[in-house]
Amino acid sequence: MAKEKVKERANWPVTILLIIGLITIIFPLYMAVVIAFKDPTEMTNDIAGILSLPSHWSLDNFIEAIQVTDFFNSFLNSLIITVVAVVASILIHSLAAYAIGRNMDHKKIFKASYYFIIAGMYVPFAILMMPLVKQTAVMHLDNMVGVMILYIVFYMPMNMMLYTGYLRNIPIALEEAARMDGASTWSTYWKVIFPLMKPMHATVAVITGLAVWNDVMTPLVIMGGQGVNTLPLAQMNFQTAFSTNYNLAFASYLLAMLPMIVFYIVAQKQIIGGVTNGAVK
Amino acid sequence: MASTATKVGSGRNKTFMAILIPVLVIFCAFNTFPLITGFLYSFTDSKGYGAFNIVGLQNYMDMFTDTRILNSYLFTFKVAVVATLLTNVISLMLAIGLSSKIRFKSALRGVYFVPRILGGLVVGYVFSYFFTYIVPAITGTESILASSDWAWVAIVVVLVWQACAQTTIIYITGLSSVPEDVYEAGALDGATGWDKFRYITFPLIMPSVTTNMVLVMKDMLMVFDQIVAMTSGGPAQSTESISYLIYNNGLSGGQFGYQCANAVIFFILIAVVSILQTKFLNSKEEQL
Amino acid sequence: MLNKPISRRALLGGAAAGAAGLLFSGCTTERADGKIEVEIVSYKQEAVSIFEQLMEDFNASHDDIYLNIQSPADAVTVMKTRFVRENYPDVIGIGGDGDYANFTDSNILADVSDCPTIEDVQDAYIDILDSVTYVPMEGIYGVPFVANAAGMLYNKDMFAEHGWTIPETWDELIALFKQIQSEEPDVYPIYLGYLDTWTILSPWNSITANMVPSDLNYQVNLGNAKFADYYREPAERMLELLDYAEPGPFAYAYNDACTAFARGQSAMYPCGSFAVPQILSVNPDMNIGMFPMPSAENADDRVVVSGVDLQWCVAETCEHKDAVYEVINFLSQAENVQTYIDDQRAIPCLEGTFELDPLFDDVAPWIEEGRVLDYLDHSYPSAMGCDAQLQTMLLNKDVDAFLTKWDNDWQRYNRSVIRKVQAAAQE
Numbered sequence: 001m002a003k004e005k006v007k008e009r010a011n012w013p014v015t016i017l018l019i020i021g022l023i024t025i026i027f028p029l030y031m032a033v034v035i036a037f038k039d040p041t042e043m044t045n046d047i048a049g050i051l052s053l054p055s056h057w058s059l060d061n062f063i064e065a066i067q068v069t070d071f072f073n074s075f076l077n078s079l080i081i082t083v084v085a086v087v088a089s090i091l092i093h094s095l096a097a098y099a100i101g102r103n104m105d106h107k108k109i110f111k112a113s114y115y116f117i118i119a120g121m122y123v124p125f126a127i128l129m130m131p132l133v134k135q136t137a138v139m140h141l142d143n144m145v146g147v148m149i150l151y152i153v154f155y156m157p158m159n160m161m162l163y164t165g166y167l168r169n170i171p172i173a174l175e176e177a178a179r180m181d182g183a184s185t186w187s188t189y190w191k192v193i194f195p196l197m198k199p200m201h202a203t204v205a206v207i208t209g210l211a212v213w214n215d216v217m218t219p220l221v222i223m224g225g226q227g228v229n230t231l232p233l234a235q236m237n238f239q240t241a242f243s244t245n246y247n248l249a250f251a252s253y254l255l256a257m258l259p260m261i262v263f264y265i266v267a268q269k270q271i272i273g274g275v276t277n278g279a280v281k
Numbered sequence: 282m283a284s285t286a287t288k289v290g291s292g293r294n295k296t297f298m299a300i301l302i303p304v305l306v307i308f309c310a311f312n313t314f315p316l317i318t319g320f321l322y323s324f325t326d327s328k329g330y331g332a333f334n335i336v337g338l339q340n341y342m343d344m345f346t347d348t349r350i351l352n353s354y355l356f357t358f359k360v361a362v363v364a365t366l367l368t369n370v371i372s373l374m375l376a377i378g379l380s381s382k383i384r385f386k387s388a389l390r391g392v393y394f395v396p397r398i399l400g401g402l403v404v405g406y407v408f409s410y411f412f413t414y415i416v417p418a419i420t421g422t423e424s425i426l427a428s429s430d431w432a433w434v435a436i437v438v439v440l441v442w443q444a445c446a447q448t449t450i451i452y453i454t455g456l457s458s459v460p461e462d463v464y465e466a467g468a469l470d471g472a473t474g475w476d477k478f479r480y481i482t483f484p485l486i487m488p489s490v491t492t493n494m495v496l497v498m499k500d501m502l503m504v505f506d507q508i509v510a511m512t513s514g515g516p517a518q519s520t521e522s523i524s525y526l527i528y529n530n531g532l533s534g535g536q537f538g539y540q541c542a543n544a545v546i547f548f549i550l551i552a553v554v555s556i557l558q559t560k561f562l563n564s565k566e567e568q569l
Numbered sequence: 570m571l572n573k574p575i576s577r578r579a580l581l582g583g584a585a586a587g588a589a590g591l592l593f594s595g596c597t598t599e600r601a602d603g604k605i606e607v608e609i610v611s612y613k614q615e616a617v618s619i620f621e622q623l624m625e626d627f628n629a630s631h632d633d634i635y636l637n638i639q640s641p642a643d644a645v646t647v648m649k650t651r652f653v654r655e656n657y658p659d660v661i662g663i664g665g666d667g668d669y670a671n672f673t674d675s676n677i678l679a680d681v682s683d684c685p686t687i688e689d690v691q692d693a694y695i696d697i698l699d700s701v702t703y704v705p706m707e708g709i710y711g712v713p714f715v716a717n718a719a720g721m722l723y724n725k726d727m728f729a730e731h732g733w734t735i736p737e738t739w740d741e742l743i744a745l746f747k748q749i750q751s752e753e754p755d756v757y758p759i760y761l762g763y764l765d766t767w768t769i770l771s772p773w774n775s776i777t778a779n780m781v782p783s784d785l786n787y788q789v790n791l792g793n794a795k796f797a798d799y800y801r802e803p804a805e806r807m808l809e810l811l812d813y814a815e816p817g818p819f820a821y822a823y824n825d826a827c828t829a830f831a832r833g834q835s836a837m838y839p840c841g842s843f844a845v846p847q848i849l850s851v852n853p854d855m856n857i858g859m860f861p862m863p864s865a866e867n868a869d870d871r872v873v874v875s876g877v878d879l880q881w882c883v884a885e886t887c888e889h890k891d892a893v894y895e896v897i898n899f900l901s902q903a904e905n906v907q908t909y910i911d912d913q914r915a916i917p918c919l920e921g922t923f924e925l926d927p928l929f930d931d932v933a934p935w936i937e938e939g940r941v942l943d944y945l946d947h948s949y950p951s952a953m954g955c956d957a958q959l960q961t962m963l964l965n966k967d968v969d970a971f972l973t974k975w976d977n978d979w980q981r982y983n984r985s986v987i988r989k990v991q992a993a994a995q996e
Binding site for chain 1 (some may be wrong): 292293296297300301304305308310311312313314315316318320322325329330358375378379381382383384385387389390391392393394395396397398399400402403404406407408410412414415418442447450453455456458459465469472485488489491492496499500502503523525527528531532537541544545547548551552554555559
């Protein structure tokens, strides 16, 4: 068979296994979608009832969810916070990881800094929360700017790990070549190393972006009750002490999910792109 | 020649220090400094706000006689170890699958990422439903959420289900950084299948393995949302995680000072565990 | 612009992030227009539209005071973060619960004994509020506004259809359970959502409040009593309830129980008036009633469990109490209270004739005569996990272990309170 020689021959057994595995995701997603379309009076306690399709398909829940959450404003706030946090993370964390990663094997101060920052990952947020509330208020950062700064700090340890790990697969020889041509460390980084880390940038963007997008605790304690909402903050309106409107909440969650899926698909192309464009040719 | 090298070297060092110092400053300002404040709170009976008294080492002494805290440590570490291993094995398999020459690659990768995006309320509702109604209907047994011996398994299932998405991405990225010429060289040597994975791919994605083991372990040790969504610490307090106690009793329960002490001990414990873990795993990595 | 349900958000939403801090500064100071601003943060997020209406009415009728009521999501956390920032709202609207006890304990709230509205509050609710604070306090630290009540919720139509009558003693209750089991095998007498541990407190409160001295916690703190001597019978009754509920109630959540009761899968649901909105969301046409938990030894001694659901507490730092009292007086006017209780199915804490929701038809005599006692758990330390201890007892069916642990944990979690109570008693 001549076709066997073609490089892009599809691996059908793996494809089929992966499709079977999708059940674990499609089922919860299906439940979320049908609940999002149902009226509260259609909620039941039996399997047939919960798995059944809504009695009629209407976008009422979605429209109401948009109104209750003041969707477009909340969405905009979430978007601003997420974009700033993600862009800043990519620029700052990759640079910091480069400085630390390239020196930690032979310089004590960098090695110590690495472990110092990584250790920060294990500080339970609950212990930081009240001190940070006080601190951001004193610094006049009890607002969106403060929330963004906190995200840049909170995700620094994780991203530092990701970037330093990835840097190990980028040969130092590449930099040395650039340096021999007279480029400074700074410009070598931005011209050679930074572009090479593109797949990791995409990964960091996805992971940081999602964590920020879904986070409710930080905006709640830093800027809660001021009338400026992020989407997850606004979504808390569906839950009061003794009642939860699952139908509206699920509709709202599905709406909030869509931009993230689009973002992921775009970012994912970059991860794959990294392979074919080949940093390391 | 030697003098040029030194000059370049010192310029390089200056650049590195100019990067490192501001990063450390901002990190200390918003992580280390509040941590120290929290540490000071651990010597008080503060509720997190309002008036408080200094109680010295009382909180730390109380911790060692608190069976609830002891049980929460046992539960948390049990769940974390099992969930970390399962997540990594499943994710690595998924990542290899999703990186091979499959059809519908983009769509499959997109859908396998969904668990990471679904909010906690949705995940909690769906899985509670699954364990309360669907599983008992199939097996004919009582829901494991009602069993203090088995409820932790339900927590592990949800944790692994949600964590795999992110872990898989990191593995996919790791696999993408494996230079193709290494693969090809391996193929020329006749290395195939498991051998190729074991001796060529695996050592090269070791940095991703380290990262994932550490990151997943950290997330699992901090488990909180899933507990709230699934069991609220029950049945019979069998699924109270450390973070659950810190949040619940510290911020809602008025035991902020005491739970700060708990958080300090927890922080030291897992920081040490993870740094040892990193050191061990790092020693298996190779710099190209 | 797009959908704008709340204009305040619209105003702020587009504002630059930095501006938010400015708009937020300071406790009530004088505004640019010379009015005194009174800021209320209320935890009743579900009542946001009522309060926006009341706020508008107030501001239209007052030219010296500007009233600003906010009802953010997770308001209690928001309040705590504002305390940390030392940016206290003038008035906080919270329930008479553990948070209130903690706030008074942290010296955040002011004595409002001099508030004229206090005169109009029913004595029973002043007493109830008093029982919540850990250490008996001089003075009054909140103006009760509305209350809720707990007992046994029942399906009125189902009861009428079968001619079931409201039980007045525990034996009658059990007899009714048995009657339901024999007449309607498909219907559970009660449904329990014990996966959510807090729901266990509802029947526990109403059973126990009818059986133990109302100052038991205080007596224990003084060292005069032990819970083990009083809690055995209530615990056994809690176990007895399990025989008449769906099998394995520890797998079902609050939401499952509300849905089941709403759909007629059970005749009764031992919970409070606060659960009614969730139940009605599933079955808007349902006729729900509530009767007192018949667990008193003597039917005439039955009490209804009722707690302050919303009260107005004034921050210690507030500098213009007169303006605040004017606001509280306005909110407590009969027609405004009636508006609120109609919308929220609440019980007014104020003297006067109000029209109660039909839900309270059967408990109205108790409420009107003040034969009410507070939820016991309002004075349990929340960190002790009393609800989880009850769940453990019900799962393991081990009352002795439960009683021992309860007394031990009480001493541990209440250490500082016990010290204060005993010091106060010696004075």
